[in-house]
Amino acid sequence: MRKQSLNVPHGRLIFPLFMPDATFGVVRSVGSEDLRRCGVQAVVMNVFHLMQHPGSSVIQALGGLHSFSGWDGPIVTDSGGFQAYSVVRRNPKLGSVTKKGIVFRPEGSSRKFLLTPEKSVRLQLSYGSDLVICLDECTHVSDPVQVQEESVARTIGWAKRCKTEFERIVKKSHRSKELRPLLFAVIQGGGSLELRRECAERLLEMGFDGFGYGGYPLDSKGNLLADLIEFTRELVPAEFPMIALGVGEPTNVVRCAEMGYELFDSSLPTRDARQGRLYVFNGDPFRRSVRLDSDLYSYLYIQDKKHIKSREPVSSHCDCVTCSRYSRAFLHHLFQMKDALYSRLATIHNLRFMTLLMERLKEDSNDE
Numbered sequence: 001m002r003k004q005s006l007n008v009p010h011g012r013l014i015f016p017l018f019m020p021d022a023t024f025g026v027v028r029s030v031g032s033e034d035l036r037r038c039g040v041q042a043v044v045m046n047v048f049h050l051m052q053h054p055g056s057s058v059i060q061a062l063g064g065l066h067s068f069s070g071w072d073g074p075i076v077t078d079s080g081g082f083q084a085y086s087v088v089r090r091n092p093k094l095g096s097v098t099k100k101g102i103v104f105r106p107e108g109s110s111r112k113f114l115l116t117p118e119k120s121v122r123l124q125l126s127y128g129s130d131l132v133i134c135l136d137e138c139t140h141v142s143d144p145v146q147v148q149e150e151s152v153a154r155t156i157g158w159a160k161r162c163k164t165e166f167e168r169i170v171k172k173s174h175r176s177k178e179l180r181p182l183l184f185a186v187i188q189g190g191g192s193l194e195l196r197r198e199c200a201e202r203l204l205e206m207g208f209d210g211f212g213y214g215g216y217p218l219d220s221k222g223n224l225l226a227d228l229i230e231f232t233r234e235l236v237p238a239e240f241p242m243i244a245l246g247v248g249e250p251t252n253v254v255r256c257a258e259m260g261y262e263l264f265d266s267s268l269p270t271r272d273a274r275q276g277r278l279y280v281f282n283g284d285p286f287r288r289s290v291r292l293d294s295d296l297y298s299y300l301y302i303q304d305k306k307h308i309k310s311r312e313p314v315s316s317h318c319d320c321v322t323c324s325r326y327s328r329a330f331l332h333h334l335f336q337m338k339d340a341l342y343s344r345l346a347t348i349h350n351l352r353f354m355t356l357l358m359e360r361l362k363e364d365s366n367d368e
């Protein structure tokens with residue numbers, strides 16, 4: 001049976017669930033009260049970035065991410081593996097992946113960081129994470145098979161070390177069952193079905209609360225790797241929730257939700273908002289006439305001159321504060337003036353679009 005929700009120490013995750021990326025502890029331009037008003041239930045924060053800014057000792061001294069950031073809802077933390085991998089892949093001089101972990105020196109920094117499976121788990125728990133993700137070794141779907149094999153072997157070995165460390169710390173802290181965070185492992189294997197299967201089977205044997213689809217979810221042309229993502233979901237029994245890491249384009253989210261993924265995280269909707277690309281449903285999202293396919297929504301480019309005198313809201317089918325109170329003309333003006341209020345109002349709107357989309361998906365699955 002597919003789970004409808006999961007309880008975590010700081011609340012409940014109700015599926016399907018889109019989580020914006022609060023990479024440095026903040027969803028850029030908006031505060032936690034804005035997130036609440038948009039219907040956001042949980043955010044994803046990133047160990048790789050937070051260990052650099054403001055640094056782990058600062059977060060720990062301030063009592064963890066919840067009290068530091070003012071967000072009292074669930075926080076999912078990312079292991080940092082994907083970002084460390086991106087640094088090393090872009091420029092091998094900046095680091096390497098070894099049996100021990102990932103050593104890297106972020107661009108522009110003189111400091112070297114070592115991210116081991118144990119350290120990643122320790123940091124995530126010390127930050128107060130509700131859902132901890134195991135360190136994995138990411139690859140590109142087009143990497144040769146030998147690279148994929150090594151990545152799967154390492155991802156399995158690291159998941160085991162993460163689980164041991166997680167259990168050691170949780171046991172030592174004498175937490176009640178309700179205050180125990182969840183631990184998810186990531187399934188790698190690139191484009192190889194056999195390796196995906198092997199990775200999933202080995203991780204399932206070890207036992208985790210849920211799993212993630214690992215690797216960049218799009219091909220080099222920007223298309224969703226739908227067959228591979230669906231195949232990976234089918235490797236995992238339905239009662240284990242799965243997160244489609246990095247999936248955030250609305251129609252891709254719909255497709256992955258239909259495959260059985262429960263959780264999504266991406267910085268795309270908020271980044272698009274800041275850059276002037278706003279999402280607008282092609283009709284009332286709660287009417288069946290709005291189909292959940294490529295006709296679902298359109299982009300509204302706020303910098304477009306046609307909005308200069310428009311009294312219309314961004315979307316007449318949206319109940320966010322931006323659409324309730326401000327016109328396209330005003331947003332266009334704020335964008336031209338590079339006023340910080342533009343980013344806040346635009347981010348609020350795109351986030352509300354995503355939470356409305358989740359509500360529609362829930363309705364559809366209740367009707368089935």
Ligand SMILES: [Zn+2]
Pocket residue numbers: 314315318319320321322323324348349350352
């Ligand atoms: Zn709106």
